[in-house]
Amino acid sequence: MIRVGIAGAAGYTAGELIRVLIAHPHVELRYLQSESHRGEPVGRVHRDLIYTNLRFSDLDMMDIDVLFLCMGHGMSAQFLERHRVPASVRIIDLSHDFRLRSRAGDFVYGLPEQNRKLIQGAWHVANPGCFATAIELGLLPLAKSGLLPDRVSVFGITGATGAGQKPTEETHYSHRAQNLSVYKVFSHQHLAEIRETLSGQDECLPTDIAFVPMRGCHARGIMVNAVFTSERDLSELQHIYAACYEEHPFTVVSDEPVYLKQVVNTNYCFIHIEQQGRNVLVTSVIDNLLKGASGQAVQNMNLMFGLEETTGLNLKASYF
Incomplete structure (x- = not known):
C-alpha cells in the first residue's frame, strides 16, 4: 500500500483528493494535516465525507511514502523550507511554486501527456495549473x-x-x-x-x-x-x-x-x-478540481509508483 500524507487538507483540492484516494485500491490515508482544523472530523469541513471516520491531524513524514501539498500558492515552498521531508518520501505539489523551470529544482512538470516518462522516474512533481x-x-x-x-x-x-x-x-x-x-x-x-x-x-x-x-x-x-x-x-x-x-x-x-x-x-x-x-x-x-488539480495529481502518483495510470480514477461524469 502507498501511505499518503496531505498537507493543507481542508481546501477544495484536498477535499477532492481525499474523495478519490479513499477509493484507491493501493492507498492508505495516514495523515490529513490542517493547522486550523487539527483534531476535527474531516466531514465537518468536507461535508461530502461525513460518512468517514477520518480526522485532521499533524504529519509524521517518517511514516508516509508520498506527500501531497495542497496549500495556497507560495505556501508550498515555505512549508518545505520549514519542514524536513525525508529523501524516501515523494512529493506532489498542487501549487504554482515549482512549475516554472527557473524555480523547479528537481521538480518535474506533471503533465502526463507531455512528461509521462519523466514523471515515472521522478521523486518530486509539480502539478500543472x-x-x-x-x-x-x-x-x-x-x-x-x-x-x-x-x-x-x-x-x-x-x-x-x-x-x-x-x-x-x-x-x-x-x-x-x-x-x-x-x-x-x-x-x-x-x-x-x-x-x-x-x-x-x-x-x-x-x-x-x-x-x-x-x-x-x-x-x-x-x-x-x-x-x-x-x-x-x-x-x-x-x-x-x-x-x-x-x-x-x-x-x-x-x-x-x-x-x-x-x-x-x-x-x-x-x-x-x-x-x-x-x-x-x-x-x-x-474538471478544474480533477484533471485540473487533484485527479491529475493521483494520475501522477500512479505513474511515480509504477501503477496503471488510470488506477482509482475510473470516475463517471455528473451528466444529469
Whole structure:
C-alpha cells in the first residue's frame, strides 16, 4: 500500500483528493494535516465525507511514502523550507511554486501527456495549473508537430471553485450567480507555464498567446476555446490530435462538440476541432478540481509508483 500524507487538507483540492484516494485500491490515508482544523472530523469541513471516520491531524513524514501539498500558492515552498521531508518520501505539489523551470529544482512538470516518462522516474512533481492543463492539452499536438501558429487567441471560462475555498467578492454568490466577467486579461499567471510547456526545451515560445480568462456562474469545470488560422485541413488536424493522444487514456479527441457535463467529476480532457476555411477552433473541457488539480495529481502518483495510470480514477461524469 502507498501511505499518503496531505498537507493543507481542508481546501477544495484536498477535499477532492481525499474523495478519490479513499477509493484507491493501493492507498492508505495516514495523515490529513490542517493547522486550523487539527483534531476535527474531516466531514465537518468536507461535508461530502461525513460518512468517514477520518480526522485532521499533524504529519509524521517518517511514516508516509508520498506527500501531497495542497496549500495556497507560495505556501508550498515555505512549508518545505520549514519542514524536513525525508529523501524516501515523494512529493506532489498542487501549487504554482515549482512549475516554472527557473524555480523547479528537481521538480518535474506533471503533465502526463507531455512528461509521462519523466514523471515515472521522478521523486518530486509539480502539478500543472487548471487553465494551463486545458490550454496545453488543446495546443500540445500542434506544438509537437511544429504547426503551432504565430498567434492564438484563447478564451477560457472557469467555475467558482477555481478561485479556491476562501470567500472573495468575486466568488460571492450574489456576484457570481447569473453573471460572467473577465479577469487578468492577457496576464493570467498560468501563461508562463503554458509557454514553457508548448516551447519544449527552447527558451521561449515564438507563438503569441492572447488569453482572456472568464469567471463563470457554475461551480466547477473549465471550457477553453483556442482560435487560430491554419493551412491544414480538418481531417489532417484531427489525425494529428488523435495520434498525439492515442496512448494517453484521459485525453479524448471527439468528432462531436464537447461540453462541461461530459467531464465534470472525471479526470478526462475532451477535445473537439472545428474549421471554416482557414479558421480553426479547438475546444477543450476539463474538471478544474480533477484533471485540473487533484485527479491529475493521483494520475501522477500512479505513474511515480509504477501503477496503471488510470488506477482509482475510473470516475463517471455528473451528466444529469
